[in-house]
Amino acid sequence: MSTWDLKKIVTFVSIIFFGLTLLFEEGYAAGRAGSIVSFENDVEIFVNPSKTPFSGKNQVKFNDKYYRSKKAKIGYRLDWKDVVKTGPEGKVKIAFQNGDSISISPGTAYFLDNSSANPQKTEKKSGVLNLLYGKARAVISKKGPRNNLKIKTKSSVAGVRGTDFVVSYQPKEAKTELFVLRGAVEVAPTGTKTKSVTVKKGQVAEIKKESYVQKQQTENKDSGIETHIDEQPKKMEVKSITKENLVEIQKDSQVNVDKGQMKDVPQEVVQEVKQMEQACANVVLEDIKADDKVLYEKIMQEKESKKIDIMSADTLNSVVVGKLFKEAPKAKVKHKMQESDMKDLVDEDVYKKYFKYE
Structure with missing residues (x-):
């Protein structure tokens, strides 16, 4: 092996080591x-x-x-x-x-x-x-x-x-x-x-x-x-x-992504986040299937018609809240609860299909 080849190997290893060190320091290492x-x-x-x-x-x-x-x-x-x-x-x-x-x-x-x-x-x-x-x-x-x-x-x-x-x-x-x-x-x-x-x-x-x-x-x-x-x-x-209760839960559990937050994130981390979000959607959908087959079938029909993005975990979680919202009692308080109180908290299509009274 020539001296030049050895230098290239050392340089390559150094770059990899530096990259791994950076990931650890920034908190991207395996937690x-x-x-x-x-x-x-x-x-x-x-x-x-x-x-x-x-x-x-x-x-x-x-x-x-x-x-x-x-x-x-x-x-x-x-x-x-x-x-x-x-x-x-x-x-x-x-x-x-x-x-x-x-x-x-x-x-x-x-x-x-x-x-x-x-x-x-x-x-x-x-x-x-x-x-x-x-x-x-x-x-x-x-x-x-x-x-x-x-x-x-x-x-x-x-x-x-x-x-x-x-x-x-x-x-x-x-x-x-x-x-x-x-x-x-x-x-x-x-x-x-x-x-x-x-x-x-x-x-x-x-x-x-x-x-x-x-x-x-x-x-x-x-x-x-x-x-x-x-x-x-x-x-x-x-x-x-x-x-x-459900209005408050929906409001608090929806976390929006600011695209500016992704600016300095390593590409491999961005990809990993996307994979985890997909895994989250799969877990919710599988759980809905086991818990409420009627709701699951309705969601799958919407998927086939491509009317809503059901592969979003946030959307699926909103659907779950929406189903409970229809059946839940109102609290015994002076504030008069309206189904439209949910309207500003979810996607319009999701609201129409899962929150609005039939």
Whole structure:
């Protein structure tokens, strides 16, 4: 081998190494907690959690830990325990290679880890979605690696085996709400002996932390008085999802892509994002087929006529909300709910076919 050939090989290897290094530094390297496929406005990623401060720029203290803060980028791959935080108008969609997805609403913070929500139990570890505050919608494949995903807030733990659901947590009220749009979720309050409850499609479970009530009971024991303090468990109520709930869910879970965000993204990452979006659509369509054959057949008819882009996961998710919207009751509030309240939130063709009353 000539010296010239050797130099060319060294140069080629150096270029490859530099490219891989750049991908790692920019967050495009293989992660385990999903990739950002779209986002709006202010979205931050907190990485490298530490119990003690460290040197360097972009250090933030959040939830009693120190992190390095990064701005969201299309294609950025998240690792376990990276915190995703949205501002008051921020939204972000996280997707996985198999087509699972998590859409994060404004004013939310969450992270995924690979631990078990119940360490004492022997169970498959599909990860835990830790919702610190705010709201998230997740579509999880029954056949995928997260089909045993746990959702955890400070007031509840829920188990998912493939479904479309929304979870919200309000720390001020210590209130968790779990909306099931497709499938079923097992949910139970934390810190109590209350048995889990199955929340089905079209239902929402609301868990509130009740004020602790001290009940004093006296007993004669060795001429003394014993005081027993009974803690009142958290209150859990299951009811129907309302039209108002669905309007809010539709508004929060739609994340639009700004073409300007793709400008500096490597081409191979752009291609990977497109593949994940396609996988997301496939997961939703397959789940609809298993859950509602009538709706599935209607969607396939629309596909054949090419009247709507049914291969978009966002469109399919809107269709699911639209079907529930027709059947859902109105909330008992003064605001008069109209079906047209949805009109500005979805594509016009989708609205006419799936939201408008027949």
